[in-house]
Amino acid sequence: EHWAWIFVLALYISIFGTVLELYDLQKSSRIETVVSTIILTTSVTVLFYLLTPFYTPSLPDNRLQIIYFYIAILLGLFVWRWAYITFISSPRFYKRVLLIGETSNIKSIVNAFNDADPNYVIVGYINCESNKKDTVKFTAVKEFSPKNIRRVIKDEGISEIVVASYDSENITPSIYSDLISLLEKGFPIKEYTQVYEDITYRVPVQFVGKDFYKYFPFSRNNKNKLYLTYRRLFDIILSLVGLAIGILFLPLILIGNALGNRGKLFYTQERVGKNGTPFTIYKYRSMVKNAESAGAVWASKNDSRVTPFGRFLRTSRLDEIPQFINILKGDMSMIGPRPERPVFVEELSQVIPFYETRHIVKPGLTGWAQVNARYGSSIDDSLLKLQYDLFYIKHRSFMLDINIVIKTLSTVIFFRGQ
Structure with missing residues (x-):
């Protein structure tokens, strides 16, 4: 019977927390932004839990027990969200990313990542185009030389490489060889559109090229x-x-x-x-x-x-x-x-x-x-x-x-x- 009580309580916290946006990642990265949501979620959860006629304990004779129960749920949610903010959203868990792609696309890609997830830090980029004379420089993030990919990974603490080339034919043979070597050693290398989709829950149609059929394996x-x-x-x-x-x-x-x-x-x-x-x-x-x-x-x-x-x-x-x-x-x-x-x-x-x-x-x-x-x-x-x-x-x-x-x-x- 007590397991049923716990299950119903957890279910209510999950449902009302979702409806009241307690788990919205963009709003839960700072404790001051979620205080009101925690209080509201606790209040609605306790109210519905105590008024549910089945699979929950009967109302206590001592009304102070209701207050103790409310405070216990409130403190539990506060500790939970504090732990999330401290240990999950902490800078020590940031991903430091190196982009490889055409300079013409870098600005929109960097802006898209910055808007989607502040924990996904673009440290710099490497221009993969072989002909760089006519390319426009992008100064918002640092540009690295393609000859120093391994040194950049070590010096900058890069945890992931994202290939953001609109046309894979633009990737020079030397960069391609370095990427193959890193991949064989188990270094994470990802394709931009998949990373974008995983972070934003959107399909970036504006960056899909001639091989569009790869990106639409519909459900x-x-x-x-x-x-x-x-x-x-x-x-x-x-x-x-x-x-x-x-x-x-x-x-x-x-x-x-x-x-x-x-x-x-x-x-x-x-x-x-x-x-x-x-x-x-x-x-x-x-x-x-x-x-x-x-x-x-x-x-x-x-x-x-x-x-x-x-x-x-x-x-x-x-x-x-x-x-x-x-x-x-x-x-x-x-x-x-x-x-x-x-x-x-x-x-x-x-x-x-x-x-x-x-x-x-x-x-x-x-x-x-x-x-x-x-x-x-x-x-x-x-x-x-x-x-x-x-x-x-x-x-x-x-x-x-x-x-x-x-x-x-x-x-x-x-x-x-x-």
Whole structure:
């Protein structure tokens, strides 16, 4: 019986810690940034644990025991996160990396790594191009001579080499020979796009060259009938639950629409679905009438066309409740890349490589890009979201679906919808 108590407690801490972003690596590297999250996670966990009627101990007669229990969980989480910050995020665990690639690509690669993981330190780079007369110098990190690779590794404490060449033919024979020699001695040498994907959980389409087929071994679950059947059942059940919850909010939405929006309640628009097939998407209207009388315009974070009540609908995600109808019809799924408008798909597919690859699965109400990236209001934002979308398509699985559902709950709880 006591093992059941411990299991339920650990399960609650894992679930609520994830929803409340206690394990977000970008926010948990400093203790001062996670104090409020630890307190909130402890409070919610203890509340649900004590109110759970099964597989948990009965409420104690002495109320002080509840306080002792709360303090024990709070201190336990504090010690745990302190240990993580001290021993895992400590500089002694930084990876010191040497890049080998063309100078023209180094700047964007270094910036991508710095933004993704501060523990992954780019010490310097080696220009692998044989003709270096016309190359532009990059001064943000130190450039080393290709003749001194072994000395650089020893003197700089390099723990890993990352090959970031857009075209492997550019790697000179001498560098190639040194890399083979280091590899035979067991020194870690990795390809840039795989490192980028492992650190950022995105597929770096902007750095994929002619051998693109190497980077898109899409998840076998995309053709797995058992997985696809589970997904369809998952979609139907959650859509019915979502519509039932939507009915509860309908009086509030009707009143708010009558007072704040003054017009039609529903809004329909053509979007691009699986395999590029267009469909009509349903939403609660959140913008003023004739918001696009001058033509299609990118939506922005503080879009002036959004009404005050429409802003509430967007931040709470209530405007998307009608899309459960699209899911029941089979136009959409609960999880997948967000469907985009045909005019923007045509524009983006001309400037972003592999953009239409996101259409090989059904579009979703939520997705890996939605829980990790900001609102897409530009081509750069669309590129970032495409990287997340392709990562999802590549690694699509039951566990990743659950991860997205939990992260979506935190997005709704903290009103991050836009």
